[in-house]
Amino acid sequence: MERTDRRTDPRRLDNQPYDESLEVVDSEEVASVSSPTPRGQRQSFSRRSREGRGLMSANSSSDEFEEDQKPQRTKEPIGRQPGASPNEEEEEEEEDEEEEDDDSDEDDTDDDDEPGQAPEGAYDPADYANLPVSTEVKELFQYITRYTPQSIELDHSLKPFIPDFIPAVGDIDAFLKVPRPDGVTDALGLLALDEPSVKQSDPTVLSLWLSEETKQHGATELKKVTSVASPQSIPRAVDSWVESISALHRSKPAASVHYGRAMPDIDSLMQEWPGELEELLGRLQLPPARLNCSLMQYVDLVCALLDVPVHSNRIQSLHLLFNLYLEFRDSQHFTRRTQT
């Protein structure tokens, strides 16, 4: 069925330009120059190209279809003239037309959903033939069949199915891998997948730790300082950094500070006060932080009370002061005493 469609159908188109082209002589001259011989031989194929059929109907596999289609539509009128004499062609044409009529009917039944036979439920004047009406009215009824409704072809539109998104699983280990330099087999990709563990050390933390551990300070300058682009969205990154750095600091001995001027050592500062002072302190209140004085003055006051000398730089004095405090706080002797 398809084949007959293809063969006969297009001829109708071929014929049209031929019918219309009156200046046969001229066009023959042109054609003999411009169109190579194979075209004449391929006439019957070339005729297939035809516009106006339903999209690509009836062409499921023909190569010629594709080849012919584009170039020929333009050249057609001239291209196909060399060869057969007009008379022969005309005879053919007549035959063709007959065939074509038959086929185009069949065509319609194929392409259209409304074939020759009426669809179910269509108007049928016979249903009303027996109405008890006057002849006048019956004549009036003939107006109904006098108009033949047009068959209107509707377009189709294929909504292409859009595939699902496609997840990526990656490829399989191809065993194009670098072996261990010491020649030991690592069995990567065999016993376990050749992939890094999800737990990777943080290079910054690790190198800080290494330099601490080996006392090789300065050997590794901080190569890179990582920054977290949007801390609010990944608090985990910040937390883990803080956590690991404080772990690192806990493992370190306290940093020593070189004072600008000589300072008494902690032990001497921790000596007992004279008995009178001790007694006095028991009765008096220490100057509270609310005292109406500047911070500087308050610092001087407290340092003086605790025998911490204040030179030009109060920071160093405060450092000593807090060290003293830490020493008391961490001293087991004193903690036990306060508890009891």
Added chain:
Amino acid sequence: MILSRVKPAVGVETQVSISEKKKNQTKVPRLEEYLQQRDYLGALTLLEFQRNVGEKEEHADLWIGYCSFHLGDYKKAMEEYKSLTMKPDCPVDVWVYLACVLFFLGLYKDAEEAASKAPTSPLQNRLLFHLAHKFNDEKRLMGFHQNLEDVTEDQLSLASIHYMRSHYQEAIDIYKRLLLQNRDFLALKVYVALCYYKLDYYDVSQEVLAVYLQSIPDSTIALNLKACNHFRLYNGKAAEAELKNLIDISSCSFEFAKELIRHNLVVFRGGEGALQVLPPLIDVIPEARLNLVIYYLRQDDVQEAFNLIQDLVPTTPQEYILKGVVNAALGQEIGSRDHLKIAQQFFQLVGGSASECDTIPGRQCMASCFFLLRQFEDVLIYLNSVKGYFYNDDTFNFNYAQAKAALGNYKEAEEVFLLIQSEKIKNDYVYLSWLARCYVMNQKGRLAWELYLKMGTSSDSFSLLQLIANDCYKMGQFYYAAKAFDALEKLDPESNYWEGKRGACVGIFQLILANKESKETLKEVLPLLRNSGKPPG
């Protein structure tokens, strides 16, 4: 020692492990400890620290290369090996290592050049084998294939080529054979699971994968595959949960497969963030381009989808399908027969292939192919075979209803048309006109007329009127035929609709006489006749 490597390091944060080491042993950890935990970042930090301090491990450069390679930091590995090759005492094997690294960087030409400087070795042969595959050089591929020996690495390399060429069953056969010989090669389970995934056997894939995850629960590749299986078996939410789990257990400095994870998060979230994430991943992850095309198609940006895919030479069914879909969409949008022709060919190719003919996408392809050919009986055969999967799918229903209507099955067509929810489709003239026809053919002229009333004035509404007028006339629904002809007459006084209108009015008269239409209707009909410019017949 080897077995301990398989042992998972569950839930132990790196930082904690450092302080633990600190407590237990104050001395610096050895390289071997990091390697065994596959903590390559730790190993690299140690190696570089030692290099800076001056106490060098033997072959430190090679170790740095090794660690960078297995970390997936191929750029760093390349730099390391390149600088090694500059040195006079460079071991010859470095060339093949460099070639491997270049291969993973996608620098295939450079990889081949580097490999050619290396002495012959099984690794070199495997690499050239894979390069021949990349270059599509079948002849050389066969040559290197013959050099492969019956040893584990070579066989696994061969299996991976099978996988790359979509010969999954062949790959599975190799893995199963090797697994019989070496029961403890657990990684092979994951490879088998990957093959089953590609074969669409997601539950089988899941089963095989579970064996590996039981022993190594925090494997990135395995967890990602599990997420993908969940995506196919359940939905994006289930898949995302699996991936979230992976992100939570991995430390912040973990970079491996980050692109893959970002890519898949977009997929699992139904395309969310596609425009930010996917473009830089194009040609890095093969699926990224396809997913971006799918994203554009979903946004109805057909032209952009076409731009992305037009130069892609399809090799996998997914690529053929997508090229077909894009060409079909574009061809219809701009009315190009060439695009439709390509679409139809690709659909036919996929739908007719042995591997896809029984898959849902394969059936959809055949249906689309026949739709483009306007062979609606065949369209229906294929659509019927998969309709259970698409009950509420507007796209499917639109095509399905059109096919039914085209074959004159107006009753079912109407039902299916009415299932469609998408406003875009419902405003499409193809939808409106076919639904109107179904209404009329099902003796529901009033509903068709209402469709017309709801439309704004346009050339489409004019066409719809003609459809209603003529189809109603044909079906003996003269009242709406008369109304439609009357409206046509008003819109287009030049043309002659008189005959149709007159016939329709007489038709109404006849219906009234036959007691099929109420007498009241006559009151409406008379003004219609009077309105006409033509003299009443």
